[in-house]
Amino acid sequence: MSPSDILVIPFDDWINALVRGWLVPNFRPFFRAVQVPITQVLNGLDAFFAFVPMLVVTAVLALLALKYAGRGIAIFTLIGLAFIDMIGLWPETMTTLAMIITAVVFCAVIGIPLGILAARNDTTWKVLRPTLDVMQTIPSFVYLVPIVMLFGVGMAPGIIATIIFALPPIVRLTNLGIRNVRGDLIEAAEAFGSTPLQMLFEVQLPLAMRTIMAGLNQTLMLALSMVVIAALIGAGGLGLVVNTGLGRLDVGGATAGGIGIVILAIILDRITQGLGEQGKVETVSLRKTLVSMFRPGASTAPAATGKAAS
Amino acid sequence: MAVKLKVQNVFKIFGNRPDEALRLLQSGHSKENILKTTGQTVGVQDASFDVEEGEIFVVMGLSGSGKSTLVRMLNGLIRPTSGQILIDADDVASCGSGKLRDIRRQKIAMVFQHFALFPHRTILENAAYGLKIKGVPAEQRHARARKALEQVGLSSWADSKPSDLSGGMQQRVGLARGLATDPQILLMDEPFGALDPLIRREMQDELLALQKTLKKTIIFITHDLNEALLLGNKIAIMKDGRIVQIGTAQDIVSSPADDYVAAFVADIDRGRVFTAETVAREAATVQLGSDTAGDAMRTMEEENRNAVFVMDGDDIAGVVTYQQAAAADRDSGPVDVPLADVLITEFSTTNADTQLADLYGPASSGLPIAVTDAGNRLVGVVEPEAVFAQLSAEPVVSEDGSTPLSTDKTQPSPAATP
Numbered sequence: 001m002s003p004s005d006i007l008v009i010p011f012d013d014w015i016n017a018l019v020r021g022w023l024v025p026n027f028r029p030f031f032r033a034v035q036v037p038i039t040q041v042l043n044g045l046d047a048f049f050a051f052v053p054m055l056v057v058t059a060v061l062a063l064l065a066l067k068y069a070g071r072g073i074a075i076f077t078l079i080g081l082a083f084i085d086m087i088g089l090w091p092e093t094m095t096t097l098a099m100i101i102t103a104v105v106f107c108a109v110i111g112i113p114l115g116i117l118a119a120r121n122d123t124t125w126k127v128l129r130p131t132l133d134v135m136q137t138i139p140s141f142v143y144l145v146p147i148v149m150l151f152g153v154g155m156a157p158g159i160i161a162t163i164i165f166a167l168p169p170i171v172r173l174t175n176l177g178i179r180n181v182r183g184d185l186i187e188a189a190e191a192f193g194s195t196p197l198q199m200l201f202e203v204q205l206p207l208a209m210r211t212i213m214a215g216l217n218q219t220l221m222l223a224l225s226m227v228v229i230a231a232l233i234g235a236g237g238l239g240l241v242v243n244t245g246l247g248r249l250d251v252g253g254a255t256a257g258g259i260g261i262v263i264l265a266i267i268l269d270r271i272t273q274g275l276g277e278q279g280k281v282e283t284v285s286l287r288k289t290l291v292s293m294f295r296p297g298a299s300t301a302p303a304a305t306g307k308a309a310s
Numbered sequence: 311m312a313v314k315l316k317v318q319n320v321f322k323i324f325g326n327r328p329d330e331a332l333r334l335l336q337s338g339h340s341k342e343n344i345l346k347t348t349g350q351t352v353g354v355q356d357a358s359f360d361v362e363e364g365e366i367f368v369v370m371g372l373s374g375s376g377k378s379t380l381v382r383m384l385n386g387l388i389r390p391t392s393g394q395i396l397i398d399a400d401d402v403a404s405c406g407s408g409k410l411r412d413i414r415r416q417k418i419a420m421v422f423q424h425f426a427l428f429p430h431r432t433i434l435e436n437a438a439y440g441l442k443i444k445g446v447p448a449e450q451r452h453a454r455a456r457k458a459l460e461q462v463g464l465s466s467w468a469d470s471k472p473s474d475l476s477g478g479m480q481q482r483v484g485l486a487r488g489l490a491t492d493p494q495i496l497l498m499d500e501p502f503g504a505l506d507p508l509i510r511r512e513m514q515d516e517l518l519a520l521q522k523t524l525k526k527t528i529i530f531i532t533h534d535l536n537e538a539l540l541l542g543n544k545i546a547i548m549k550d551g552r553i554v555q556i557g558t559a560q561d562i563v564s565s566p567a568d569d570y571v572a573a574f575v576a577d578i579d580r581g582r583v584f585t586a587e588t589v590a591r592e593a594a595t596v597q598l599g600s601d602t603a604g605d606a607m608r609t610m611e612e613e614n615r616n617a618v619f620v621m622d623g624d625d626i627a628g629v630v631t632y633q634q635a636a637a638a639d640r641d642s643g644p645v646d647v648p649l650a651d652v653l654i655t656e657f658s659t660t661n662a663d664t665q666l667a668d669l670y671g672p673a674s675s676g677l678p679i680a681v682t683d684a685g686n687r688l689v690g691v692v693e694p695e696a697v698f699a700q701l702s703a704e705p706v707v708s709e710d711g712s713t714p715l716s717t718d719k720t721q722p723s724p725a726a727t728p
Contacts, residue, residue, distance in 0.1 A: 188426035191385055192440040192491070193415035202442070206430045 019146050028150065035156040042102045042155055049094035054085055057094070061267060068274030073267070080263040089241065089260045096227055096237035097264065099155065103162040103223045108216060111167050115174020115212075116200065125175060132168040140165055140229050148233050158235025166222035173215025177208030213276030220272055224265045238264070314527040315361040315384065315495060320393030320403065322379055322551075325350035328391045341550050353379040355551045357393070361544075363494075364525040368542030370532055376551035377531050381497050384529060385418045386410045397495065415444045419488035423500040425480040427472040433459065433483050434468040440491035451490075458490035459483070461520065478509040485517075489524070498530045502537065514540055535574055539563070539583050547571055559583050580701050581667030586660050589700045590681045590690035596630070596649065598622040603635040603647035610635075617678050619657075619688060620649055626688055628655040629677050662689070666697055673697040 049057065058081040066074035084093050118125040144161060151157035181204050189203045205212075231239030238260045245254025323331045331350035334343075341352045354376040361367040371377040382388040384395060386402050395402040397417055402410065419440060427436050435442075437458050441451035459465045462482040472480055481501055488496050502510040514537060521528065532538050538545050539559040546556045547567075555567035563583045566572040594613040596606045598620050609618055610632045617631040630652050638647045658672035659680040672679045673694035681690040 182426075184422050184424055184426040185428060187382075187387055188420070188422055188428075189439075189443075190387060191414060191418075191420040191497075192443050192487075193411045193413075194443050195411065198443055202439075203428060207428075 019149060023146075024149050031150040032152075035151055035160065038102060038106060038159050039156045041105065042098060042159060045098035045101055046095060049098050050091070054081075054090055058082070061271075064271050065267065065274075068277075069270040070274075073270045073274075077267050080267060084260050084263060087256050087260075089238065089256060092236070092238050092241055092257070093260050093264060096239065096261070099159055099162070099227070099230070099235060099237055100220065100223050100264075100268070103159050103166060103226075104216065104220050106159070106163050107167050107170050107219045107223070110163070111170035111215070111219070112174050112212065115171045115215075116178060116205075118171065118175040119178035119204075120196075128171065128175075132171055135164055136168045140226065144229070144233055153234035155235050157233050158230030158239075161233065162223050162226040162230050162235075165226050166219045169218035169222065170212070170215040173211050173218070174208065177211030177215075178204045180211065181207045210276055213272065217269065217272040217276060220268055221265065224261060224268070227261055312363045313360045314363040314397070315529070316394070316396040317357055317359050317361075317384070318394040318396070320357045320380075320383060320390045320395060321355055322353035322376070322383060322388060323350050323391045324353055332391060352551050353388075354383070354390070357553050359546055359553065359556055361527055361529060363527050365543040366521060366528045366530055366541050368530045368532060368538040368545045369548060370535060370538040370542075370545055371548030372533055375548040377533075377548050378499055379551075380548070381499050381529060381531050384495075384497055385414055385420060415440070415491070417493055418495040418497065419491055419493040420497040420499065421481070421484045421488045421501045423503050425472070425477075425484045425504075427480055427483055427487075429472055432469050432471060433464065433475070436472065436483055437486040437490050439487055444491065454492075455486070455490045458486040461489060462486045462516075476509075477505050478513060481505060481513065493526070495527045495529065498528060500531050500533065503533065510537075517541065535578060536582075539578065547574070560588060579667065581670070582665050584666045584700055585662065586664045586666065586669060586679070586681055586692050587662040587690075589666065589696040590662070590692050591696070593680070593688050593691040594618045595621045595688070598627045598649055598653070601649055603630070603639050603649060603652050606630045606649060606652075607632060607635045607639060615678075616693075619678070619680060619691065620653055621688070624687060626657070626659075626680055626682075628653040629657045630654065631677070660692065666700060669697050 058078060061081065062074045062077040065077045081093075084090055114128065118128050140161060143164060147157050147161050151160060185203055185207070186199070189199050194202065227235075227237065227239040228242050229239070231237065231243045238257045241257030241260070242254050245251070245257060321332060321335070323335075325331065325348070327348060327350060331344050331348050331352065334348065335341075335352060335355060339347075341355070344350055344352055357380055359367070369377045369380060379388055383390045384402065386405075390403045393403055397413060400409065400413060402413060405413070428439065431439070434452060434455050438446075438451040438455035441454060446454070456465060456468060459468055462485050464479060464482050464486065467475060467479065467483075472483065475483065481504075484501065488498075502513050505513060518541065530538075530541055532541075539562075542559060544556060544558060545562055546553050547562065547570075548554065549570050555562060555571050560583060562571060563575045563578055563580060566575055594609055594615050596609055596618055599622070601609075601620075606618055606620070610616065615632070617629050620627045620630055630649060631654070634652045634654075635647075638652045654677065657677055657680060658675070659682050660669060660672070661683070662681055669679060669692065673692070676694055678694065679692040680688055681692055683689045
């Protein structure tokens with residue numbers, strides 16, 4: 001005796017009907033359109049990294065590492081990237097880097113506003129929270145099939161799968177960062193007549209910046225961990241190298257691809273962590289962070305930036 | 311002076327069914343009772359008071375008495391459940407958010423207990439925050455913020471971060487931030503509560519000194535009665551969300567409205583609350599040239615004094631005591647003794663707003679103390695007994711419990727306190 005004697009739910013049939021019978025025929029053009037901006041950004045970045053010589057990319061990453069993460073990581077960056085080049089995986093690494101950056105950019109563009117909304121409105125957060133839980137816990141293979149049906153195969157669908165998997169931390173930590181801004185600071189800002197937008201940009205976002213950066217770092221790490229899975233549906237790069245190795249039982253090839261991913265992960269993790277930590281010394285505004293990334297030395301003169309930012 | 315802020319029958323009830331609690335409250339149920347039956351918390355009940363332009367109005371109460379809620383309703387950080395809060399002609403209790411924002415930007419600023427400085431901004435940017443929000447151009451707002459920092463003595467720290475400053479200095483920045491927008495009303499929510507006692511004392515003095523030139527309307531929240539008595543032109547004492555007494559420091563100490571207030575003021579240093587004026591009486595005088603020791607004795611007998619002041623024209627020449635005058639008169643037999651022979655020329659003078667604590671020394675000589683005005687003319691006299699009588703007076707709970715807010719007419723009105 002069990003409940004299934006009374007009622008059998010054809011759950012899988014329902015989902016099949018929903019996806020195959022309704023979503024795919026009716027919304028395919030819509031989903032195709034959705035991936036246009038992703039493809040654009042990705043192609044741009046891919047072309048950029050393919051065009052810029054290996055030595056320049058290495059030098060820039062090493063300088064960033066030196067600035068934000070210290071000398072050790074800078075040396076590691078030089079050696080690690082040289083090693084990748086020497087084992088012949090440089091183009092694949094650059095493809096992966098372009099994919100990761102695209103995924104993280106879209107995660108930030110979607111996730112930070114969502115986090116802000118969630119922080120301002122309890123109802124939004126109540127809806128968003130279980131959704132994020134599902135996104136984080138559901139095995140990614142489950143949504144690979146519908147993604148292929150809706151978006152086809154290739155780089156962009158791979159990035160969409162990556163975004164689904166990597167989005168939750170940035171939303172969560174943006175929400176957390178804003179909610180954790182001290183109540184009396186909010187009160188003070190309000191008492192002086194701040195509008196909600198002034199409150200957000202003058203007080204909440206700057207003070208939540210460290211937490212948001214930590215979220216961005218987590219999102220980046222999750223995106224990297226999706227590289228191999230995304231390669232299953234046609235995303236290239238290092239993930240493809242690993243998968244090919246796996247398929248041919250080529251231990252060497254799979255290991256080489258894996259090591260490439262690890263090296264890239266360590267470099268990106270340390271640099272973004274350093275960016276977040278920077279907030280401790282001299283809390284960074286988003287603008288200042290972006291400016292300082294492109295203008296070495298800008299943040300080493302606090303007095304000057306203090307005046308510029310005010 | 312014009313009334314700047316008028317609070318009328320303001321209630322604040324926290325919870326989801328305030329109307330029900332309000333009805334119970336008006337039908338006489340207690341705060342505890344309402345919490346038990348409806349789950350609604352009464353924050354402030356039936357607060358009404360006027361604050362005049364340029365005065366320091368202190369709201370004093372222990373934690374949980376509703377004083378912080380009350381002050382937050384004055385700038386709309388908390389909206390009252392019912393009642394009116396009028397700043398000039400605008401009702402903060404009911405106006406829309408746009409209007410409220412305007413009032414906050416133009417008229418009313420706030421200083422917080424834990425400073426609430428923005429840690430990611432420099433001291434100058436913190437002080438300029440209110441101006442930035444108002445859209446004042448950078449150059450102008452920095453100039454005004456610098457001026458405000460100068461007023462609180464921190465101009466050299468303009469480029470530091472709040473974390474570089476001590477608590478007392480941080481609160482000065484908080485004050486400068488409040489002053490920079492040049493508001494008419496300044497709300498101060500236990501501003502010195504988080505500071506250690508020495509710094510607190512220093513800040514109190516500084517606030518009084520600043521207020522002499524600024525003449526802002528200040529609403530000052532504190533849980534420290536000594537602070538309230540020192541700073542307040544007027545003091546409101548709160549208990550369980552209700553204002554139990556409003557009056558000057560002397561009103562409250564000399565005629566507490568109920569046992570609660572009486573218990574509070576029991577430990578107060580009365581010598582620091584009352585001034586010479588409160589115990590002074592009209593001077594009895596004799597003239598140095600024309601009157602004799604016998605005349606002085608008669609004056610003392612008529613006026614029931616132990617000593618009189620001897621005047622030389624309009625100036626005070628000295629004091630004659632009954633004892634000495636009587637002894638000299640007896641010794642000389644029928645001959646009149648000139649006043650000059652019994653004159654004591656070493657006497658103390660004070661002015662009307664000297665604190666009684668400063669009169670202990672002079673009073674212990676046993677001679678009356680001359681109260682003089684700015685022109686050094688005799689305006690009254692303080693008998694030594696009166697000083698000690700005032701200091702030892704048991705606070706008397708006013709008989710008429712229904713009107714706790716009435717002022718005690720037997721007390722001379724205080725001179726413009728600090």
